[in-house]
Amino acid sequence: MLSKFKNVPAYSRVLYLKDEISDAPRTPVEEIKKYADAVTLPRFSIVPTVNGFTTGTTKVVNEMQAANISVYVSVLRNEFITLPFDYFSDPTIEIATYTSGIGVDGIITEYPATASRYLSKYQPHQNYKFLYKSSCLTKDA
Secondary structure, eight states, X not given: OGGGGTTOTTOOOEEEXXXXXXXXXXXXXXXXXXXXXXXXXXXXXXXXXXXXXXXXXXXXXXXXXXXXOEEEEEXXXXXXXXXXXXXXXXXXXXXXIIIIIIOOSEEEESOHHHHHHHHHHHGGGSOEEESTTSSEEXXXX
């Protein structure tokens, strides 16, 4: 489907990866680059967890960005049961981890007010903005 939009410059082609991945080898990344400008990854593909605690970060973001593919993380939620314990029940800390700590190009959230709170605290230091006033937070180009 993305190949149909390859010659339409008005669209950014974003590949949604539904399943978690833990690595992005060169060959699949090059294949993705043929068809997409960006990928949307599940958050646990970037920060895996075990028993409610984060276990570090994967290199997926670095590998995708090295190939000039933008990386968006999805879907960030506010519910206590969805947040790893490392974030102290604060979804703003989770957003800061992905944007400031890991350097994703954007987040997708079901709670735009939380993203707005993050922006009000960190906007002077970061180049992030709301895209189309929706619940997608992206880095300025």
